[in-house]
Amino acid sequence: MKNIRNEIVGEQLHRMRKNIVPSLAWGIIVVLLCLVSGSYIIKSKTGSDSFIESFHILSTSLLPMLTIGFIGFIVFTICLLLEDSL
Secondary structure: OHHHHHHHHHHHHHHHHHHHHHHHHHHHHHHHHHHHHHHHHHHHHHOOOOHHHHHHHHHHHOHHHHHHHHHHHHHHHHHHHHOOOO
């Protein structure tokens, strides 16, 4: 019985190791897409000419959104890691 449990745990760890790189890559892509789209929205709402200026406004005035995005990145990564084991 103990051997079967160790085998199952070993298989789950193998799946987690196999999926960590793609899940981290997808998480980073999602965060970057959120930041870029948010910058374009701010650029259109403020009438700014510069993308860098709108990104600066986004990163300084909307810090809670960045925090929520980071938490979402962590949750997204955990969900992808556990996807095969659920």
